[in-house]
Amino acid sequence: LMVDESENKYYQEPYRPQFHFSPKKMWMNDPNGMVYHKGVYHLFYQYYPEDIVWGPMHWGHATSKDLVQWEHKPIALYPDENGLIFSGSAVVDFANTSGFGTLDNPALVAIFTYHLMEGEKAGRTDFQTQGIAYSLDNGDTWTKFEENPVIGNNGIKDFRDPKVFWDDINHAWVMSLVAGDHLQLWSSNDLKKWTKLSEFGKKQGAHGGVWECPDLFKLKVEGADEEKWVLLISINPGAPNGGSGTQYFIGDFDGAKFTTKQTREKWIDWGTDNYAGVTYNVLPKDFYGDTYSNDPEQDRIFIGWMSNWAYARETPTKKWRSAMTVPRKLTLKKIGTEYELINYPVSNLNNIIHSEYKETIQIPADSIQSVPFKNYNQSQVKFRTTTKGFELVFKNDVDDELLLTMNSEKETFVLDRRTSGKIDFHEDFASGVQTMPMNNLGQAEFEVRILMDASSIEVFINEGQYVMTAQVFPNKAFNMLDIENNASGTIILNDFEISKVASIWQ
Ligand code: FRU
Numbered sequence: 001l002m003v004d005e006s007e008n009k010y011y012q013e014p015y016r017p018q019f020h021f022s023p024k025k026m027w028m029n030d031p032n033g034m035v036y037h038k039g040v041y042h043l044f045y046q047y048y049p050e051d052i053v054w055g056p057m058h059w060g061h062a063t064s065k066d067l068v069q070w071e072h073k074p075i076a077l078y079p080d081e082n083g084l085i086f087s088g089s090a091v092v093d094f095a096n097t098s099g100f101g102t103l104d105n106p107a108l109v110a111i112f113t114y115h116l117m118e119g120e121k122a123g124r125t126d127f128q129t130q131g132i133a134y135s136l137d138n139g140d141t142w143t144k145f146e147e148n149p150v151i152g153n154n155g156i157k158d159f160r161d162p163k164v165f166w167d168d169i170n171h172a173w174v175m176s177l178v179a180g181d182h183l184q185l186w187s188s189n190d191l192k193k194w195t196k197l198s199e200f201g202k203k204q205g206a207h208g209g210v211w212e213c214p215d216l217f218k219l220k221v222e223g224a225d226e227e228k229w230v231l232l233i234s235i236n237p238g239a240p241n242g243g244s245g246t247q248y249f250i251g252d253f254d255g256a257k258f259t260t261k262q263t264r265e266k267w268i269d270w271g272t273d274n275y276a277g278v279t280y281n282v283l284p285k286d287f288y289g290d291t292y293s294n295d296p297e298q299d300r301i302f303i304g305w306m307s308n309w310a311y312a313r314e315t316p317t318k319k320w321r322s323a324m325t326v327p328r329k330l331t332l333k334k335i336g337t338e339y340e341l342i343n344y345p346v347s348n349l350n351n352i353i354h355s356e357y358k359e360t361i362q363i364p365a366d367s368i369q370s371v372p373f374k375n376y377n378q379s380q381v382k383f384r385t386t387t388k389g390f391e392l393v394f395k396n397d398v399d400d401e402l403l404l405t406m407n408s409e410k411e412t413f414v415l416d417r418r419t420s421g422k423i424d425f426h427e428d429f430a431s432g433v434q435t436m437p438m439n440n441l442g443q444a445e446f447e448v449r450i451l452m453d454a455s456s457i458e459v460f461i462n463e464g465q466y467v468m469t470a471q472v473f474p475n476k477a478f479n480m481l482d483i484e485n486n487a488s489g490t491i492i493l494n495d496f497e498i499s500k501v502a503s504i505w506q
Contacts, residue, residue: 011505015317015455015473018378018503019352020306021070022323023060027052029312030213030276031303031324032059033076033090033110041067041280042139043303043324044076044110046087052321053313057084057115061139066348067301067327069504076142077110082131082149083119087213088112089163091173091191091281093134098191100134100143107134109191110142111175113160114149126153128160130177132191151194156180161213164191165281169255176214176231181207183214183233185258198257201233206247206265208238213246215278216258217300219332221339228332229253230341231260232268234276236309240267241434243310244275250332250339268343269304270436271415271468273456274325277304300330302343306456306469311426316473317455325469326451326458335440335465344464345451352502353380361493363390363485373481376500381450381481383496386443389487394452394478402472404450404459408487411438413461413468421474429471438466445494451501452478 010016010024022028026049033044040063047060059077062070077085090110093101101107110133119127129149133142153159158180167174167187175186175194182201186194201211215232231249239245246268251260268277280301307315307322315321328343356374361383363369373379373394381392388408395401403416415434417423423430438461446462454477459468481498485491 010319011503013317013319016320017323017453017455018505019068019349019501020323020326020453020456021062023047023320024072025319026050027054027321028060028305029054029307029322030087030305031278032087032112034278034280034301034303035090035092035108036280037092037108038138040065040138042090042108043070044090045324047075049075052317052319056117057086059085059110059112063139066351067346068348068352073140076135076139077112077133080144082129083114083116083127086113086115086128087161087276088130089278089281091164091166092283093191094283097173097189098134101136105136107136108139109134111162111164111191113162115160125155125157128156128158129153130162130194145192147192150192151177151186158210163213163215163278165217166283167255174216176216178211178214178233180210182211183231183258185216185256200231200258204260204262205233205249206235206238209236211235213276213278216253217279217282218253219300219330222331222333224334228339229258230330230332231258232278236275239272239308240270241272242428242432243272243308245269246275246277246304248341250341266341268302268341269467269469270434271459271470272308272310272434273306273471274304274467274469275308277302277325279330299346301346302328302330304469306471308428310428314425314429315471316422316425323453323456328464331464333465335442338440340440340465342464343467344460352504353499354502355497355499358495358497361483361496363483363491363493365485365487365489368482368484371481371483371496371498373479373498375477375479377477378453378501378503380499380501381452381497382447382499383493384445384447385491385493386445387487387491387493389485390491390493391484391486392450393482393484395480395482396474396476396478398475400474400476400478402457402474402478405486411441412436413438413459413466415457415459415468415470417470417472420472423473434468434470436466436468441466453501
């Protein structure tokens with residue numbers, strides 16, 4: 001083992017996230033199997049229990065009642081003779097279509113990719129297949145289906161990450177699955193026998209890297225009598241600011257095929273560190289009643305892995321590697337002529353955010369103002385403004401600086417972590433600034449909300465229309481914040497609020 005168990009108490013180590021989920025120890029990547037069942041949100045995740053770098057994949061497991069506090073559970077799925085357990089999803093088999101459970105105690109069924117390392121080593125291309133497993137005790141113990149794999153491989157090298165949902169149109173299970181450069185949709189009545197429905201995407205969207213971790217779901221367009229389907233596709237590499245990133249498509253699904261008129265590339269997050277994110281499965285309450293519906297509000301909740309394959313294995317932590325983004329609620333808005341996928345922290349997070357300072361701030365032209373930002377270790381900064389010319393500089397007394405610049409002329413938001421502390425563990429982390437174009441922001445007042453944890457920053461502009469997530473490793477926690485006026489006249493930041501975010505790890 002590479003890990004020194006003696007040094008610090010868990011969750012008090014340098015850079016340990018205090019309000020983001022991270023495994024107690026060892027390596028984690030993608031969120032998996034996100035499903036709500038019997039009052040509990042399950043979070044499974046790609047996990048290697050032997051080291052702090054990627055290795056033979058298991059599914060780690062944690063649960064939460066509110067998406068804020070998490071409880072660690074034993075490892076759910078271990079590799080077997082069919083291979084390692086790669087990413088996938090989980091469903092409540094409420095109608096017992098699989099026969100694994102009963103109507104009174106429906107099975108939780110996990111659908112995942114098997115990766116056969118031996119096959120890959122032997123130079124074959126058919127080493128990824130899809131398998132299933134079930135649990136009758138709300139995720140505590142799992143049994144693999146003895147006829148695995150349920151979908152074999154016809155020689156497609158990258159064939160993975162099944163996300164299954166219940167389709168109201170055909171009353172059948174639908175699986176989205178990626179195959180190298182495109183999406184495949186498959187259908188099943190029992191989660192065991194699958195038939196291919198259609199393909200999408202060879203010519204659509206960004207193709208800088210392999211397609212990974214698809215998710216297809218329906219959302220209401222806010223304030224309109226309209227519903228649209230959203231397809232999330234992670235790609236690695238090929239993200240707008242380098243390495244791994246998650247694009248989305250807005251379109252329609254007729255029960256067999258996904259189609260879109262979208263011509264522009266769209267990204268759920270413009271920062272470098274939000275990858276492989278997918279959503280909790282939601283069963284429509286009006287159809288299935290309270291027992292199986294997700295929550296009273298039928299929210300669509302997203303969690304991403306807060307890292308980037310470009311340097312994920314080298315980040316400067318010792319006992320564990322990486323964390324998840326805060327859970328975010330997804331909504332769909334039509335802004336101007338564009339459909340925009342909005343992602344914004346779930347409201348439960350407010351329960352651990354405590355306001356320490358709130359004033360309206362005016363900054364004259366050509367000047368800089370310091371605000372009473374302290375060393376809270378984990379903080380939120382929030383304000384509303386119409387001003388698009390300002391720079392926020394987070395600092396500490398060892399000269400680390402993290403710069404956030406809103407540029408009104410270019411309509412961009414730029415995150416610069418080049419002088420933010422430990423950066424030299426990988427050249428892709430150290431080099432370049434991260435730029436987010438905001439050409440559909442409009443002229444009205446908008447909110448800027450920043451969540452800062454021990455080794456990350458998440459920026460939400462206009463309540464999640466434009467989002468940037470990035471890891472940051474300052475040598476000491478930032479304890480000063482300067483705001484620079486880059487506009488032509490006085491700028492006004494309304495209800496400028498600084499809050500302390502409580503730790504979720506006691
Ligand atoms: C995405 C990914 C998935 C795969 C998993 C392996 O980060 O590459 O496509 O299933 O990680 O750990």
